[in-house]
Amino acid sequence: MRSPARTIAGHLMWTRTGSVWAIWRLTALPYGYRPTKDKLEARALHQALIRALPGESLLLGVCAGLDPAAVVERMIDRVDLSECPDWAAECNATLDTLDEIGIGQRVYWLAVPLSDASGKDRAAESFRAATADLRDLLGMPRAGVPAKEISRRLAQAKKIAEGIPAPFHPAPATAAQLVWLHLHAQQRGLFTDVTLPESPGDVAAQLLAPRSGAALSEPLLDEGGQSDLDRKSLRSWNPLERRYLKVSQPHAVTGTAAASYQSLLVLSDVPDGGMTFPGSEFLGRIDECGLEVDWAMRLTVRSSHQVAKENRKALNNLNEQFAQRDGEQSPSGQSVLERSAADLAEYAAILESDKLEVEAQATVVFAVASPAAETTVDQARKLADYFGAAGYKLQQPLGYQEDLWWAMIPGAPANKSVREFAQITTSRALSATVPFASSDLGDARGSLLGVNISTGRAGAVLHDIAGASRRDVSGSMGIAGELGAGKSLLMKKLAGDIVDRGGQIIVPDRTAMGEWAEWAASVTKATVVDIADPTVSLDPLRMYGPRVGSRITQSFLTPLLNVSPTSERGVLLADVLDPEYLAQHQLSGLGDVLSHLENGCKLDGAYDLARLMRVFARRDFGRVIFDNNLPPLTPDAPAIVIRTHTLELPNREELHTAHLFEQMRLEKIFGRATYALIAGLAREICFADRSRLGGFPVDEAHHLTSSPEGEREIIDFVRDGRKHMAAVLLGSHDPEADFGSDTLRGLIPTRIQMRQRDKTLAKKGLRWLDMDPEDEDLLEMLVSDTSPVGPNGVEEWRRGECFIRDSSGNIGRLKVLAPSLPDRNRAVRTSPPELKSASTEH
């Protein structure tokens, strides 16, 4: 065999054997941990794809490295780096982090030989191929393919592409991508691949775009690594230990390209009793085996009509065999035939009952590779064991490694071993392998959340806080998980990203040691407002003037004074807080309003209202609102932290039981109103500049969502946030109880469930992620296999694991990465000492 490509035009390849192949790159369908309904849909699309490919075709799934630069490119997309030096530094450091992790992706290809109906065309193509060979032999220049022929073939390929279901997004492969595939087959396992060329403009495409025939260099194929052998030793004569193919690149400069040892395995049997779907996706979930495996499926699809004759022949043959083996003494003899007969009857019935059903003969080849023969042999064994455990049988036919290698090359004709190992099945059964399944997560750009650990192939997961106005998706996020699961690390990381990207955050900090205040101070210029000992005032009237301020003030005073808006007192409050009234009496702050109500106000009940307000104003925590001597907060710092540790919050019973509500402590009443005020201020601050990122991280979200006012503010924030590039980050233990009403829970698109060892809460978490809470395996994974706690806490490499449902509804597993800059990394890990001893907080 020689490399098949003779001429490449667009995504078409004219081969030396006189056939023309069209090659597309396909997009995998979202699969991962999605609900069964989605999985069935993905499978139905695969079935449609198989039915749309009559005749021969080649499906390929190859591992490709993902260039850290490509990920960082997505991180800096739409960010002006000259404005954000910190973000530039973080991105710069992220390059190293990602390089160390070695992220990757799986790329899918579909190659189809274009059939020719007329014998004349077939003969002409063969003649051209033969002429090209002769010209090569004589050293004469090649004749190109006539333009008319190219356009005819392109039209043919277009017709095939139109039959491919749209969700696969068949993209014609570029010449550079074909060269990439060609080189990938030779460099498998060496990790020396150039980044996959995506668009004609990128560097990889310019490097790989073929300029001469030398771009497709011939590999040196050595079955069994004979060139490494010392023929004097007896062991070297045993080929069983050397079931691999040594592929080297003879044209490379000596020392620049190592040899790749590749083991090719072929699927020779599937479980006897059939496979249950979901669960039968041995191709779609191949990455779960933990090895770098490339797979190829040589497919021959024939209509039931074409197959009927062969089935009849098989039936005759089978009857003959029954006769031949009649009276056989072996117990297994007849049962083998009976099973065959049962299968044949079932198979014929399926093809008979569904005229659209097709026969798919599939030869599935897997390739593992490494730079050393022993490692490759080891990997091949592991892969065979992995499949063997599930009842699938992989074979490594001795002496056919090279044949199988060629079987994975687009353009190479199907050879003897492809035919020998072809498995007969229907499109329905074959689609249950869901070859083109992806577990990709996250948004197209934004901050790096972490690494996708849904499968063995680590991909990068990004989260776009700004939200995509185009997609009408909010960047808001809910994070649930038990204490110490890593919620606050993730929230601080995202908040830090917002600050680094030139945005602004406002955070309520309820920890006694000022966790967020400390973090913010180490990251940026932060304004810290301590409610117990304020240096600035949070009086909305003084911060925003009468017009905007009075609205926020009202939503603060209503829960504080427990007045219903239409009651006597409520109407009085509305009258006093009317912007015109405020202007008329020159009331610039709540302190002024209070003294005005006490003396000077002519309205009925003013004195009583003043007395009520005075109850709070008199207390130390009231100063932050009612003290007119404090300067008002100027919300221009990148981070504003409001420390609320002295405040208390009512619990659910107190809010919902009348007599408990009546007896609520002042701290609790004030605390509840202050949280609503903070939410109101956050909305005002984050929405002020539509071109600036805004973030409102709230750990222990029930503080906010327990009061109707606070929840309403959050709902508005989430609803309008995407238009103002602002997002809420909510953290909690219990996603059902603490993330507010169904409305709010439904509004938050991105949901993260970190470790939760409590089964009841874990079930709630799964339900919140749109997963099946009754699925024992999922529950077990969340309870005991997500950042599992050992005797010494969580091991470093298992930290930050979680389930994520991204804004597109994809569900998968993620490992959160802490910031890459060392000082940022330290800052997010700072945890309160009392928590540190109790748990394993990052």
Next chain:
Amino acid sequence: MSEEHGPDIVKWYTRARRFPQLIGRTPDGAKIPGGPYTVTQAVGAGLILIVGLNSMDLWARFGLIGNILVLATVTWTAVWLLGQIPVGSRNPLSVATGIAHAIGAPSTGRLAGRTVRIRRPHQLRHTVVLARTDMAPDVTVLQKKRAHASLTAEQTTPLATPEPRLPRFSGRQRPVEALVATQGPTSPPEASAAVLVPRMAPLTGVQALLANHPTTRPEMETSR
């Protein structure tokens, strides 16, 4: 195969069309003793019988009965051995071919479908004819010819790039000095470096990032 009820079970049907072919009866329906036999066994026995019967000259020296006994024993042993191959496994011929491939693969590997042969070191032999140059040529004729040739070349291939002018060596100058001289000995080394590495505009955002923020990459903490 129920789609609505219970789990969805799918099956592959390779077995429906591929099952072991055995021979247990003669075409007229009589049972073959010791059967059924696999095709491999039948072919193997047939081959041994044909070869054995045709090569009697070589080995048949045990008398008529003896010869028949020997041939029968050999055939029976072969049939028994071939019977040990599990029924339903791969085609033995294909397995044998594979083994032959594996053992017989060229030790230098295959390149473009051909065995690579490395030529042994060999001596080159050649003959050269030296023309006499001591007869001085007519210089003016040569110059005219050369001028004509260059003129026609320019006319016919106007797009051809002009040949680079090679430095002329004066008799006393050594070639190395001459090369240095043409590069310009006074030009500072930076200039030549600049020529060798042309400054390119960054192609991607990350290139711009690295170009504009050439901060030394901070050492990463091992504990991440």
